[in-house]
Amino acid sequence: MNGKNFPLSARRLVTVATATALAAGPAALAGAASARATGGPGHASAVVLRTGLDVSLLNKTVNVPLAVSLNQVEAPRSAEKTALTATLDGVDGGKPFSVLDAKVATAKASVTSATAEGSTNLAHASLHVPGLPLLSLIDIEKVTSKATCVPGKTPVASSNLLGSVTVLGKKVTLTTGGTTDVKVPGVGEVRLDLSKTQTTSRTAAATALELKVSVNPLKLNVADVEGTLTLAKATCEAPAAAAGKPGADPSGDVEAQGAPGQEAGLAETGGSSVTPYVAGGAIALLVVGGGAVALARRGRG
DSSP, X not given: OOTTHHHHHHHHHHHHHHHHHHHHHHXXXXXXXXXXXXXXXXXXXXXEEEEEEEEEETTTXXXXXXOOEESOEEESSOEEEOOOEEEEOSXXXXXXXXXXXXXXXXXXXXXXXXXXXXXXXXXXXXXXXXXOSSSOSEEEEEXXXXXXXXXTSOOEXXXXXXXXXXXXXXXXXXXXXXXXXXXXXXXXXXXXXXEXXXXXXXXXXXXXXXXXXXXXXXGOOSEEEEEEEEEEEEEEEOOOOOTTSTTOOTTTTOOOSSOHHHHHHHHHTTOOXXXXXXXXXXXXXXXXHHHHHXXXXXXXX
């Protein structure tokens, strides 16, 4: 091979190497996007009772947070709990204090590739707070909640109150989707929200009853109870739709490559997410071109 052939061969080599480097960039980017395009599994949860109360004893000289949950379950791993009582220690002279007693108290959560579902069922239940050992805060005949999420379909959330409700000894009529205030002189007051539901394109949540409580029997400051209680709550998040199935959006879960801060930095300097590949092509061009020049000089020599 003579010196005249070296420059031609080198130019061909440079052209091939540069084209390969530049073509590899978009291909690698597309491959990364495809790897991120798969969504995660669904999620579901359910809880019969959750409290967030502050209990002040002896004229507020002792403060005890009343944080109790009964039959709280979550999935992807399907679960079910059926405990019928919830107790609290440290507020009744060292003896366990019964917060909730029920004949039926179930919480279920399950997730498959086709659906995510949470559900609760509470029946013949009595809820007590410190300071009112003989008077129930609320008595419930039956409440249920259910949240169901299916890929590609609108999530469904529902709560139902079946039977009577008694608050602080008073039988009350609750308004669906509204608020009911119950005040008992010398005892306290309770605000109830019935059947609260919320849905998005992939999630749903249903709460049978939410109570805001303020109790101080006869203003004796023996037990001042403030806070909220949630009864029979269920939530779900739909599993990601499989590719090719109705409702699947192949670009819906694709994330931009690189953190937002990194992309912003590149934009400020005139770069983008393909900048590394262009730089790689330039480097290949320099390396191969340098080799071609060296070979050409040798040929002339």
